Amino acid sequence: MINFEVVIGIENHVELKTKTKMFSTGAVSYGKKPNSMVNPTDVGYPGTMPTVNKKGIELSLIACQALNLTINPIVQFDRKNYYYPDLAKGFQITQQYYPIGKNGVLTIIDEKGKPLKVKIERLHIEEDTAKQTHEEDCTLLDYNRSGIGLIEIVTQPVLSSAFQVRKYLEALREILVYTQVSDAKMNEGSLRCDVNISLRPVETKTFGNKVELKNINSIANIEKAIEYEIKRQTEILLMGKTVPQETRRFDEKTKTTVLMRHKTDSIDYKYFSEPNIFPIKLDKTWMKKVLKNTQELPSTKRNRYLTKLKLKTTDIEIILQDYALMNFFEKAIKLSSHYETIAHYLIGYTSTYLNQKGLTLTETALTPQNLVEMITLINNNVISNKQAKKVLQRILVEDYSPTKIVAELELKQISDPAEIKAIIEPVFTANLEILVQYKQRPERVIKFFMGELMKLTKEQVAPEIGQKVVLELITAKQGQ
Incomplete structure (x- = not known):
């Protein structure tokens, strides 16, 4: 990479955490029987009319605030016109000309340990298309996903390595989950990522031909795909050839990128204003109320855990990696000031138990009240740490008082x-x-x-x- 500069931009499609679809009353679902959750509006039946999902607008505003975007108080929609099997009505409702958010920034830490401000060009609202499953001799379509509300978040081409992309995606995903804008599960498709990558000679201002990487199902694979693509494009340029503009996917088996299709001129989607949805002027008081009641950002929470709760950095990162674990921890520390002990039992024995059983914390019987009651017994020298493990084993599978468990098992510690x-x-x-x-x-x-x-x-x-x-x-x- 001595001869070339890497230029990367990211486009993320994020499913909004709403109960119904963006422009209809159709239910949002995952894993249901294909084509069992189809709404007439989402598939363009004649006579159907779109209605805007208020919750979808709220979540979009929250995302804009979290990513430091300038919010457009007038919500307007456009039609993106094209025919493809995954878009039954022949157009997609989106925001081409008036995105709800523009000119934001998300700060990450780069390879050198220095802050890097990733500039976000725009965030706009649109509807999802049907899910395609490609078989050997056909393509299967599931319209359950059609019409689900999305936000598309587009960065400027300011990233320059696979490491930076990973850090950006991890930070973005954390914000989306903690603000409850989205589940942001890549394995379920609620967070999708397209990577636009090109190389150019050092100190050259003109961009090289852009290669788009699509349909990558994890952050780890995105990092591998970028590293391979940088190597592939470098070899092409060193041979004096031109990198063709194309779309590629990542092959997990070979750890390489594979051609999907060549790109020529950009498609003319013949955008025009959506005639069935008039511009909506957002009420300032309502907007303030929505933005005031948002969840604490991960960066703020991380700082609070470090400075006020005095937790170890490693413990903080483990807690923040799991939203359910963090949520449980937050409830527990409202009941007790023994923050370190609460963290110890959550990320120690409890996490080990969850990994062994293949469970999530919400699938156990453990409650913040029972955990704090057990810790109180330890601090009062009623039981030892070793005895506490026996109590914890029980309250993970049964919502039962630790005090009663200690009495039943005769675990009371001798402290006189x-x-x-x-x-x-x-x-x-x-x-x-x-x-x-x-x-x-x-x-x-x-x-x-x-x-x-x-x-x-x-x-x-x-x-x-x-x-x-x-x-x-x-x-x-x-x-x-």
């Missing part, structure tokens, strides 16, 4: 110093030959008597209190 002393003192009397070794081997002597104490109490003694009693007895016996 006098009781502990009465249990361990006979052991000292019977093992004076061990005691006299304390000055030479203090750790071994302490470990021996603590081990005996744990055996006699079936590990139900509070470790800190037990060790304190053992040390006091050693000192006392040494002075005799």
Whole structure:
């Protein structure tokens, strides 16, 4: 890459988290029987008329604010006219001329650890098309997806590496999920990404021919596809040839990009204003209310966890990677100020359990109330950390009081110093030959008597209190 500069722009199609479609009352669904959730408006039946989904507008405004876009207070729609099997009515309702948001920025950290401002050109609202499934001898169409509300987010060509693209997509996805604009699940198609990539000689202002990468199903594969494409285009240019303008897809098996179709001149979609939806002027008071009640952005949450809750950076990242985990954590810290302990049990044993069982946190019986109650028992020396794991095993599968579990399993910890002393003192009397070794081997002597104490109490003694009693007895016996 000494000879060439990489130029990358990103286009993301994001499914809005609405219950109904963007311009009809058709239900939004995923995984339903193909063509079982089809609405007459979405497939262009004669006489049907579009109606604008208010929630879709709200979510679009929230996305604009989160991405620092200038919001257009007048919502206008256009028709994009073309015939293709996935678009039954022959046109798509979109925003070609008046996008709801323009000129935004999302800051990421680049390879050198420096902030990089990714300029976002526009965000516009449109409707989705039918899903195509290509077979050997035919293409199957599922119109359940047709009409679902989308926002398309388009960056300027300011990215220059696969690493930067990954960081941008991770940051974008995090914002979309945390603001509840979208589920942003690439495996379900609610977040899709087209990458436009070209190379040009260093210090040249003219862009090279653009190659579009489409239909890539994960951020990891997008990164691999870009790295391969940079290498492929570099080799072509070094041979003195011209990179053809085309659309390519990523082959997971070969880890290469594969030609889908060549691009010639841009298609004339004959855009014109959507005649069935008049321009909508958004009420300023309503807009302020929508934007005021938005969810806390990930960057703000990350800073709060670090500065106010004093959590470790690694723990913060683990919590923020999982929206359900973060949501649970937020509820729990409203009930207790033992933030680190809550985080410890969530990202430790609980996460291990979820991975082993192939479950999500919402599929367990664990509640913030029960987790905090268990932690309170630990802090009050009622149970040890080891006993807490037995309690946690139970409350993950059953919504049941930890206090009652402790009573039923007889897990109550021995924390009375006098009781502990009465249990361990006979052991000292019977093992004076061990005691006299304390000055030479203090750790071994302490470990021996603590081990005996744990055996006699079936590990139900509070470790800190037990060790304190053992040390006091050693000192006392040494002075005799």
